Amino acid sequence: MLNKQFLIAILLFALSHQIVAQKLFFDALTCDAQTNPTAIESSQPSFSWVVKASGFNRSQSAYQILVASSIDKLNEKEADLWNSNKVTSSKSVYVKYGGKELKPTQKYYWKVKIWDEKGQVSNWSSLASFRMELMDTSNWGDSKWISLNKDTRTSPHRFRKYKVGRMKEPEMVAGHAAAYFRNEFTPQKTIKNAQAYICGLGYYEWYINGKKVGDHVLDPAPSNYDKQAYYVNYDVTKELTSGKNAIGIVVGNSFYGQDICWRRNKVPGIYSSYGQPSVRLLIKVTYDDGSQANFYTDETWKESTGPIVFNNVYGGDTYDARFEIPNWNTTNYDDAQWGKVKVISPEVNKISAQQFPPVRKLKELEPQKVFQGTDGNWVVDFGQNIAGWVKINVKGEKGQLIEIITTEALKPDGKDIFRGTTAGSANGMAQVFKYICKGEGVETWEPKFSYHGFRYAQLKGITTKPDATMIKAVLVANDLQENGSFTCSEPLFNKMHSVSKWTIIDNMHGLPEDCPHREKNGWLGDAHAYCEYALYNYDMLNFYKKFMEDIRTSMVPVKAHNNNQVTHQVPTMIAPGKRTSGIAKLDWGVATMYLPWYNYLYYGDDLIVKDYYEEMKDLTNYYLSFKDEKGIVQNGMGDWCPPAWNRKKNPGAMECDPIISANAYFYDVLGIIEKFAKMNNDPTFEQKMKNEREQLFTAFNTEFLTTIPSTQFKWYGSQTATVMALQFGMVAESDISAVVNGLEYNVSVIKGGHHATGIHGHRYIYSVLSNYGKADLVHEMLTTPIFPSQTFIMNLGFTTWPERQIDWNIKLTDNGGSLNHPMHSGFAAYFYESLGGIKPIYTAPGFKEFTVHPKFSNKITSSRVTIPTPYGNIHNSWNIENSNFSMNLQVPFNTKAKLVISTEELKSLKINGKKWRKFQKQNQTKISDEYLVLGSGNYSIEYQKTEKITKIK
Secondary structure, eight states: OHHHHHHHHHHHHHHHSOOBOSSEEEEEEEETTBSSOSOBOOSSOEEEEEEEESSSSOOEEEEEEEEESSSTTOSTTTOSSEEOOOEEOOOOSSEEOOSSOOOTTOEEEEEEEEEETTSOBOOOOOOEEEEBOOOSGGGGTTOOEEEOSOOOOOOGGGOEEEOOTTOSSOEEEOOSOOEEEEEEEOOSSOEEEEEEEEEEESOEEEEETTEEOSSOOSBSOOOOTTTOEEEEEEEOTTTOOSSOEEEEEEEOOTTTTOOSTTOOTTOSSOSSOOSSOEEEEEEEEEETTSOEEEEEOSTTOEEEOOSEEEEETTTEEEEEGGGOOTTTTSTTOOOTTSEEOEEEOOOOSOEEEOOSOOEEEEEEEOOSEEEEOTTSOEEEEEEEEEEEEEEEEEEOOTTOEEEEEEESEEOTTSSSEEOTTTSSTTTSOOOEEEEEOOOSSEEEEOOSSOOEEEEEEEEESOOSOOOTTTEEEEEEEEOOOBOOEEEESOHHHHHHHHHHHHHHHTTBSSSBOSOTTTTOOOBHHHHHHSHHHHHHHBOOHHHHHHHHHHHHHTOEEEEETTEEEEEEEEOBSBOSSSOOOSBOOHHHHTHHHHHHHHHHHHHOOOHHHHHTHHHHHHHHHHHHTTBOTTSOBOOOOOSOSOTTOBTTTBGGGOOSOHHHHHHHHHHHHHHHHHHHHHHTTOHHHHHHHHHHHHHHHHHHHHHHOEEOTTSSOEESSSHHHHHHHHHTTOSOGGGHHHHHHHHHHIIIIISSSOOOOOHHHHTTHHHHHHHTTOHHHHHHHHHOOSSSSHHHHHHTTOSSOOSSOSOHHHHGGGOOOOSOOGGGGGGGHHIIIIISOEEEBTTBTTTTEEEEOOOOOTTOOEEEEEEOOTTOOEEEEEEEETTEEEEEEEEOTTOEEEEOOOHHHHTTOEETTEEHHHHHHHHTOEEETTEEEEOSEEEEEEEEOOSOOOOOO
């Protein structure tokens, strides 16, 4: 009886309390897509969590979030900011904060628990935190912008040559001087916490008591500074002492004080510069007793020039060590001879926290080969084209000049550096780092305020052969988290993947650049060309949000093409900066729509869609104003850099009419904006987009679809146009077979197994051909060693993708094009979406649901991919031997995979060693919408592969 009563009591207790779900583990918690961020400015930040769970078909049915002002209050009874209570929802990413008002500079704590698919509750997660920052310009208090009052440089090396365009002789220029600022302060009590906020209009580095603060370089990120500048937050509690503290700041020009390059020839004034560089610093100190004090930049600070006697983000740094100022940033320095700073009021509309990954020194590369060039100077080959600078350890006489000229290539004979791709023909400044010795033993130096794209370095002014102890190359770029990965049985594909990644990371310096040497510009067409490949590899959410703000703040008012009374806000071809290169053509401007679309599709965060909806809507209307009587939009830039193309010498190599490729993009964009209109509760515009899209479909096919002479095949006049039409669903069902065959005919018969696409068509051609059963042709195109192909480029020794697709054996000395252009990395999304077979789904974005459908050549026998998602990583690896196909698939918690498999293949299907029907009954796996739907879990999948590509019914 006692045992029975005891069991009843236990049962009643269990029924009256929630049963805790077993084997649910919180793997990661993020706020605004960051782990324990310290610079949140949104009044409604978002929370996400990654859960790992054993078993199959595991998902979330509800959640509860607590937010509190202290750890002690982080419980259900005392949470003083927000207790969401139980919310019935499967949403586990970007859950918006819904509590009390969040205060500037305050730190908050949060945690979450969830209920699983059976209603069982998890334990609470570990606690996480986020700190709100200044949030508003008014919170900068009494801090002021300080700038150099007097340029006191006397070094004869402060000048550089500048020559561009029609200038007959170079002009000697010095640019704005690097400014050195210092001040001291003494805290009155014991410090409990100290938070620093620093914004540079120009690159800066800063120091407390002689030590550099943080590990960032090239801060802050470039922007349209007059409209949007960025500050960085640092916790400096440990750096400050109880006694006197010295603060030192060095400020360079960056893109803000760009008063040399990109000037208009023979036009007075400078159009790339925003003004004289300056800096603003605020340190907020909280003492142990709860009282507070602020220390900041103002008119009491001192100024000087120093050993950085020249700095230009294009031309390089010149460091004259004879002008070093020992201990200038420490408390024992006498600054009586320093001048007073100039307090200024620069035009800055908004200052925001920099919330994307900073630029850091990521890797050092040692010399792989060293030889003497034809002029006797030493040449160092670092083996990889990178972006960054060199780091040197040298011993020389006082006043000895060491020049380091960085380049991407050697001359065709390999005996000396080739300066044609980086010599400054576009911006007027050669890439040179200069160091003038002080003559005191071994001297160590690396630049602060410029970076170059290079593989080779020529050293002038040294007497001994350089080695790894004398010189290293330093990779400098945004420290993006790389979660994605790809490998397969084809070594050439693995090498292409590596080259593609290098080309991207080399061009990340606060914006997605076109190249890291000549221009360093955020061309919009380049940005969207490789966006998806970048998203497969890196955490790009906040980075692209920043670039969207660059695009928005670059917009200018423009009259509609067909109505001079209507004005639209239209982006320029380049963002950010004052070198705009004009109003964005349609195929470049669509980056304004594509970046939010891709971010939504790959991350599932709708905030970027809602924030920029009005701009996207207005820009769509602007491009519609170019529609002619046939329904075709007469606006486009073209399929940039197809094989053998040269705008002046061989313009016909761009086989796709710019209007055709632009209209293909626009058709896709109209569908995107239709979806965005629905998300923003704008039914009128949603219907307008639907109508415009239907009309463009008809007009496009009427105008451009043709039959290829002497065949029964069809196409749209070029590989690019045909690829884009197939990719974007512009081909009528009845014509698809003829169009696919037409594309194959041109590639195989007319072009001999080669592509003829520029950046628009090349992004999609391999995925499109694979989608329609032409994977063997894809393998042939990519691996042929004959020009043009990716293998041809790699066989010439390139470690990044060059801007122009030409026969480099012949054309190198005639070409000034870049050898490091990420727009050509876009095609490599094929490795993930086709070979890996993983693609997101619009109706369940962020890989909440995703398709699994590897498409590959019979020359490929295995592949492995990892796809980063907000729910955790997707892993997929497969092997095939004869027709025996096996795949290991990991589906994250709270997501679903939709496996594409034919009816015939389904007959032999085994999952985790069990026949399909048996596994289906045990694990509730089902067939839905022509897919085999698999919930979360680890799956070993086997079946007999068929040639058919039909889906199961």
